Amino acid sequence: MLAEGTLGGRVALVTGGGTGLGRAMAIELGRLGARVAVAGRRSEPLEEVARELGEGLAVPCDVRDPEAVAAAFEAAERELGPVTTLVNNAAGNFLVRAEDLSPNGWRAVLGIVLDGTFFCSRELGRRAIERGGGGQIVNVVATYAWTGGPGTVHSAAAKAGVVNLTRTLAVEWAPHGIRVNAIAPGPIDTPQTRERLWPTEEIRAAVLAKVPLRRFGREDEVANACAFLVSDYAGYVTGEVLTLDGGAWLEKGMFGLGPAPGS
Numbered sequence: 001m002l003a004e005g006t007l008g009g010r011v012a013l014v015t016g017g018g019t020g021l022g023r024a025m026a027i028e029l030g031r032l033g034a035r036v037a038v039a040g041r042r043s044e045p046l047e048e049v050a051r052e053l054g055e056g057l058a059v060p061c062d063v064r065d066p067e068a069v070a071a072a073f074e075a076a077e078r079e080l081g082p083v084t085t086l087v088n089n090a091a092g093n094f095l096v097r098a099e100d101l102s103p104n105g106w107r108a109v110l111g112i113v114l115d116g117t118f119f120c121s122r123e124l125g126r127r128a129i130e131r132g133g134g135g136q137i138v139n140v141v142a143t144y145a146w147t148g149g150p151g152t153v154h155s156a157a158a159k160a161g162v163v164n165l166t167r168t169l170a171v172e173w174a175p176h177g178i179r180v181n182a183i184a185p186g187p188i189d190t191p192q193t194r195e196r197l198w199p200t201e202e203i204r205a206a207v208l209a210k211v212p213l214r215r216f217g218r219e220d221e222v223a224n225a226c227a228f229l230v231s232d233y234a235g236y237v238t239g240e241v242l243t244l245d246g247g248a249w250l251e252k253g254m255f256g257l258g259p260a261p262g263s
């Protein structure tokens with residue numbers, strides 16, 4: 001855990017910051033001294049997080065709309081100062097077979113994840129470059145960006161685009177001192193994922209059977225990884241994807257060894 005004050009003087013904008021992992025990252029950046037604006041469509045959860053943050057700000061916006069994104073940055077900068085740090089966390093997802101996915105469903109997920117990440121990044125980039133540079137972006141992806149994600153073709157394709165965006169912008173904006181990285185969480189236990197993704201003991205056990213560390217990840221672990229990447233401790237890190245999944249995506253062994261002795 002980084003020390004309080006590590007992010008003093010920073011202004012951060014976290015998309016999807018009213019719930020789940022976005023909320024956890026916003027609170028942690030705030031604890032470390034950043035002034036934090038949280039963006040999302042619904043005002044209520046954003047206001048709640050802003051209250052919890054103390055010096056926080058709710059900036060309701062739909063990240064699919066570039067003008068709304070510009071207005072959210074404008075509001076954040078007016079109240080809190082120049083935004084130096086952006087966490088592109090907002091996402092939409094649902095389980096569907098590819099042959100049943102409607103064009104609207106496809107566009108909705110691509111719009112939030114890929115367009116939204118680009119519009120927000122572009123906004124930070126333009127403003128930071130105009131001010132003489134400096135900034136950090138963390139994009140939230142998932143390991144199916146490179147493994148493929150049967151049942152979530154829209155999200156998997158969009159996250160793959162975001163990984164590419166991460167690497168492309170890391171190089172393009174390096175001369176401006178803007179670092180761009182990503183985190184790829186695995187199964188993280190939040191009230192939302194518990195209800196939506198692993199609602200029964202049986203499903204939880206099936207998920208954990210695929211995780212070498214044999215446990216779910218925690219919100220605070222994701223928040224710590226995000227805080228590290230935006231902090232100066234990661235000052236020489238750009239274009240990277242930090243995976244937090246208990247080894248899950250590497251678990252591809254053909255020959256089961258059975259349970260480890262003593263496990």
Ligand code: NAP
Nearest residue numbers: 016019020021040041042062063089090091140142185188
């Ligand atoms: P979540 O609670 O559903 O968070 C999604 C957030 O995005 C919500 O706050 C939502 O707020 C916001 N959002 C959705 N559409 C938006 C739009 N058009 N404009 C602005 N904001 C929008 O999900 P989560 O589990 O915390 O996931 C957060 C991130 O982690 C996502 O990028 C997800 O893909 C990634 N991830 C999560 C896990 C996991 O196990 N939890 C694993 C891998 C990756 P509104 O509805 O109010 O707009």
